[in-house]
Amino acid sequence: MLSSGQIAELRAAVGADGLLTERAQLQTYECDGLTNFRVLPGAVVLPRSTEEVQAVVRICARHKIPFVSRGAGTGLSGGALPAAGGVVISLARMSRILQVDLANGYVVVEPGVINTQVTERVRAEGYFYAPDPSSQSVCTIGGNVAENSGGAHCLKYGFTVTHVLALEVVLPSGELVHFGSPTLDGPGYDLAGVFVGSEGTLGIATKVTLRIVRRPEMVQTLLAAFDSITAAGQTVSDIIAAGMLPSAMEIMDRLAIQAAEAAVHAHYPQCGGLLLVELDGPCTETEALMREVQALCRGNGAWEVRVAQSEQERAVVWKGRKAAFAAVGRISPNYIVQDGVVPRTALPHLLSEIDTLAAAAGLRVANVFHAGDGNLHPLVLYDRTVPGQEEAALDLSYRILHLCIENGGSITGEHGVGKEKQQALGAMFAEPDLATMQLVRCAFDPDGIANPDKVFPRPRLCAEKTGPYVPHPLETAGVAEFF
Amino acid sequence: MAMAASETLAQCLARVASIVGEEHASAAGEAICVAPANKEQIAEVLRLADVGGLCVAPVGSGSKWGWGNPVRPAIRLGLGRMQALREHAWADMTCTVEAGCSWAAMQNELQRHGQMVALDALWPERATVGGVVATNDSGALRLRYGGLRDLIIGMTLVLADGTIARTGGKVVKNVAGYDLQKLMTGSFGTLGVIAEVNFRLHPVEKDRLSCTVAAPEPAAFAAPLQKLLRWDLSLSSVQVRTGKEQCALDIALAGRPECLAEHQQRVKDLLGEAAVTEADEAVWQARQRLFESTLVLKVSVLPAEVCAVSSDLQQWSAANGMEVASVAQATGLMTVALQSAVDRGAELVEFLRRRVAACGGSAVVLRLPDALRSPTDIWGADPDSLPLMREIKRRFDPHRILNPGRFVGDI
Numbered sequence: 001m002l003s004s005g006q007i008a009e010l011r012a013a014v015g016a017d018g019l020l021t022e023r024a025q026l027q028t029y030e031c032d033g034l035t036n037f038r039v040l041p042g043a044v045v046l047p048r049s050t051e052e053v054q055a056v057v058r059i060c061a062r063h064k065i066p067f068v069s070r071g072a073g074t075g076l077s078g079g080a081l082p083a084a085g086g087v088v089i090s091l092a093r094m095s096r097i098l099q100v101d102l103a104n105g106y107v108v109v110e111p112g113v114i115n116t117q118v119t120e121r122v123r124a125e126g127y128f129y130a131p132d133p134s135s136q137s138v139c140t141i142g143g144n145v146a147e148n149s150g151g152a153h154c155l156k157y158g159f160t161v162t163h164v165l166a167l168e169v170v171l172p173s174g175e176l177v178h179f180g181s182p183t184l185d186g187p188g189y190d191l192a193g194v195f196v197g198s199e200g201t202l203g204i205a206t207k208v209t210l211r212i213v214r215r216p217e218m219v220q221t222l223l224a225a226f227d228s229i230t231a232a233g234q235t236v237s238d239i240i241a242a243g244m245l246p247s248a249m250e251i252m253d254r255l256a257i258q259a260a261e262a263a264v265h266a267h268y269p270q271c272g273g274l275l276l277v278e279l280d281g282p283c284t285e286t287e288a289l290m291r292e293v294q295a296l297c298r299g300n301g302a303w304e305v306r307v308a309q310s311e312q313e314r315a316v317v318w319k320g321r322k323a324a325f326a327a328v329g330r331i332s333p334n335y336i337v338q339d340g341v342v343p344r345t346a347l348p349h350l351l352s353e354i355d356t357l358a359a360a361a362g363l364r365v366a367n368v369f370h371a372g373d374g375n376l377h378p379l380v381l382y383d384r385t386v387p388g389q390e391e392a393a394l395d396l397s398y399r400i401l402h403l404c405i406e407n408g409g410s411i412t413g414e415h416g417v418g419k420e421k422q423q424a425l426g427a428m429f430a431e432p433d434l435a436t437m438q439l440v441r442c443a444f445d446p447d448g449i450a451n452p453d454k455v456f457p458r459p460r461l462c463a464e465k466t467g468p469y470v471p472h473p474l475e476t477a478g479v480a481e482f483f
Numbered sequence: 484m485a486m487a488a489s490e491t492l493a494q495c496l497a498r499v500a501s502i503v504g505e506e507h508a509s510a511a512g513e514a515i516c517v518a519p520a521n522k523e524q525i526a527e528v529l530r531l532a533d534v535g536g537l538c539v540a541p542v543g544s545g546s547k548w549g550w551g552n553p554v555r556p557a558i559r560l561g562l563g564r565m566q567a568l569r570e571h572a573w574a575d576m577t578c579t580v581e582a583g584c585s586w587a588a589m590q591n592e593l594q595r596h597g598q599m600v601a602l603d604a605l606w607p608e609r610a611t612v613g614g615v616v617a618t619n620d621s622g623a624l625r626l627r628y629g630g631l632r633d634l635i636i637g638m639t640l641v642l643a644d645g646t647i648a649r650t651g652g653k654v655v656k657n658v659a660g661y662d663l664q665k666l667m668t669g670s671f672g673t674l675g676v677i678a679e680v681n682f683r684l685h686p687v688e689k690d691r692l693s694c695t696v697a698a699p700e701p702a703a704f705a706a707p708l709q710k711l712l713r714w715d716l717s718l719s720s721v722q723v724r725t726g727k728e729q730c731a732l733d734i735a736l737a738g739r740p741e742c743l744a745e746h747q748q749r750v751k752d753l754l755g756e757a758a759v760t761e762a763d764e765a766v767w768q769a770r771q772r773l774f775e776s777t778l779v780l781k782v783s784v785l786p787a788e789v790c791a792v793s794s795d796l797q798q799w800s801a802a803n804g805m806e807v808a809s810v811a812q813a814t815g816l817m818t819v820a821l822q823s824a825v826d827r828g829a830e831l832v833e834f835l836r837r838r839v840a841a842c843g844g845s846a847v848v849l850r851l852p853d854a855l856r857s858p859t860d861i862w863g864a865d866p867d868s869l870p871l872m873r874e875i876k877r878r879f880d881p882h883r884i885l886n887p888g889r890f891v892g893d894i
């Protein structure tokens with residue numbers, strides 16, 4: 001718990017209107033998008049400037065008070081879950097776009113800026129900010145940086161890290177540092193690259209320089225209906241094998257289609273596997289490629305192939321896909337969103353294994369995935385009121401993660417490790433791998449006060465010694481040499 | 484660095500030989516050359532060096548040996564025996580390759596399935612994967628495909644204490660754990676030895692054409708270049724080559740054939756039908772050719788400043804009676820070579836640093852004559868994150884055995 005003296009220091013740092021300590025106020029911040037984990041913080045501060053962030057962090061550093069930064073709280077892995085009795089630093093009030101440099105293709109923003117606001121700001125000039133998480137109308141750039149968020153269009157354009165040129169960061173000591181620059185390859189380690197995706201454990205980003213991209217000449221979106229996920233998946237492989245790099249390739253299964261239809265009436269065909277392909281680029285090229293994609297769809301047995309004829313039709317197609325998570329609420333009282341990755345070619349195998357596991361558990365799983373890069377989002381459906389079902393659903397969802405590891409993939413493609421997957425990280429990486437990551441953590445945050453007890457399998461002190469190299473069990477078993 | 488007092492060269496050599504085999508360890512002057520066969524052997528050699536306080540320099544083919552501050556290693560750790568392309572998952576468009584594999588050998592293998600690591604490195608026949616990654620090299624393809632930080636999806640590294648660690652993975656999309664491959668890329672062998680690298684791949688550019696347009700000075704290209712980059716063309720690479728009293732803008736297009744002709748026409752309409760000529764692919768070797776000079780810099784400027792900086796440089800060298808050539812990518816990365824009066828290199832370095840400071844850029848000396856070494860600040864940078872970088876180095880390599888002093892701020 002924070003002492004009254006510490007509370008007074010925080011008040012002096014951010015002003016009375018920047019500090020929340022009432023229980024009812026604090027409850028708003030007790031969880032993020034992963035609502036089954038809840039912890040009440042000791043205080044919430046809402047700084048307005050880098051200086052105020054620094055002042056708060058210095059107080060935390062002096063008293064070794066744990067702090068957790070928070071953007072919009074839409075994270076799905078418990079990243080913004082408060083530390084018990086610690087300080088939550090909300091960046092929501094730091095929401096200005098500070099600079100737009102079109103000639104050099106970048107913008108400088110504060111961390112509380114909402115993802116879509118960046119594109120809105122440069123749209124008229126023909127530019128956009130490419131990373132597009134489904135939550136983009138609410139999540140913040142600070143959160144995106146911390147999670148290295150992705151979206152449907154990252155297949156072609158890359159993830160958040162591809163678009164972060166520079167960062168201003170308040171270190172856990174309160175010091176202010178600058179990583180990267182709008183010019184490439186400045187001398188020194190690529191600390192901006194390391195910071196992106198570090199889930200709030202290395203400090204607080206207070207300014208972000210983002211690369212913006214010019215709008216493509218043409219965008220075309222296609223929907224193709226297949227009898228099975230396998231046929232849809234094969235089409236994705238064929239498209240890639242033909243040397244194309246669509247901006248997005250998404251697959252939904254029957255259950256996910258039903259849910260999306262019920263929620264937003266996207267006019268999706270009812271089928272076993274729905275494939276959505278978006279191509280963008282110069283007109284002649286896009287049109288030529290779209291013809292090839294259509295032929296590949298038909299070749300794999302697509303019985304309906306539609307190309308959206310207007311911007312409005314495109315928007316409807318995407319609305320169904322982007323609403324898919326929430327839409328599942330229409331067909332099931334409760335559900336768990338999982339996020340795993342496998343090499344794309346392992347998708348059909350993995351999906352049939354998921355089916356087997358689901359059948360054995362007596363549960364339904366809806367599948368929505370970014371097929372182009374093997375990132376799947378199985379939605380495990382259950383009913384909390386049925387005794388034992390929640391436990392079974394959680395168990396199934398973790399088993400799916402382990403399947404991903406066994407198939408040479410990853411436990412998270414975009415939602416992060418956070419609180420939820422700490423143990424799973426220990427299954428994916430061996431002890432020496434984790435110990436090496438910990439060296440970075442300790443260099444940035446020797447006292448371990450920035451988002452403590454997240455990401456790593458168990459809290460660890462910076463002075464702790466680890467043992468020598470031990471081969472990972474999977475490696476010994478010959479299952480995977482490196483994953 | 485000298486051998487530890489307690490150990491003679493012969494003793495050390497014997498111990499190293501017992502790890503890698505006698506035929507793979509030899510004495511070369513004051514140093515020992517050792518060629519481990521795998522990451523486990525790298526780990527054993529490093530452990531031995533760490534305990535003995537012996538300075539180690541990882542070496543690929545040595546093509547960029549002079550880059551960074553000089554190091555006098557007790558052990559030259561050669562990666563020459565680790566050349567395998569371990570895996571090419573062509574359907575997933577990824578590969579895993581050992582650090583000692585030459586860039587060209589890797590590309591030739593990948594080419595069999597029409598794929599490549601989309602980066603044109605210097606001296607591909609000689610340069611090894613490990614060396615390219617450790618120095619963060621990149622060429623003209625960067626405009627379209629990004630740099631190594633966008634192409635590397637995982638890595639196996641060996642730390643100074645012999646820890647073998649993996650980071651990232653074999654899938655293109657992955658946010659589990661810290662992205663240590665970013666930390667290693669461009670770290671000049673100061674944090675660990677890169678043993679294996681996992682890349683994401685792209686299809687090779689089957690249909691590609693290059694064209695060029697000449698002008699007396701690069702400033703003339705500023706406006707058309709801005710326009711060109713705003714259009715949605717199938718651009719692969721764009722560079723501005725500048726020499727004494729002449730310069731050229733080179734453009735490579737790659738894409739579907741039906742599109743290429745149309746885009747080439749748009750380029751011609753922009754730059755003047757008569758002025759644009761077809762260019763030989765060899766123009767893309769221009770950057771590499773600059774390294775025939777003894778003083779070469781990597782300069783980074785804002786993309787929109789490329790032509791202005793190239794012009795200023797041209798004028799400055801004319802006014803100062805020096806022959807300077809440069810190749811600038813549209814990304815803002817330039818290679819600058821001094822081709823006469825090399826003894827006056829310091830003036831050039833100073834001019835460039837002053838010129839790029841205004842836009843937050845940088846100028847790093849890659850190659851310079853020995854006579855200029857000690858008075859020249861190779862890196863020319865003092866970022867406010869330097870104390871943090873030093874702390875990272877201290878955590879990774881507490882006894883400073885890996886390339887000590889080679890990097891920025893004597894890291």
Ligand SMILES: Cc1cc2nc3c(=O)[nH]c(=O)nc-3n(C[C@H](O)[C@H](O)[C@H](O)COP(=O)(O)OP(=O)(O)OC[C@H]3O[C@@H](n4cnc5c(N)ncnc54)[C@H](O)[C@@H]3O)c2cc1C
Pocket residue numbers: 032033068069070071072073074075076078079080091111132133134135138139140141142143144145146147148149150151152199200201203204205206325326414415451
């Ligand atoms: C319906 C829905 C759909 C989603 N779809 C996607 C998707 O398609 N792709 C995807 O990648 N994610 C998706 N997400 C997850 C989530 O939106 C992203 O992880 C997002 O980046 C979180 O942003 P936020 O502002 O809400 O961050 P928060 O949840 O507030 O915080 C996330 C993490 O960032 C840290 N953090 C926040 N600000 C800073 C800062 N300034 N400096 C340092 N650390 C900071 C926090 O400590 C925490 O660890 C989805 C979530 C929902 C609810």
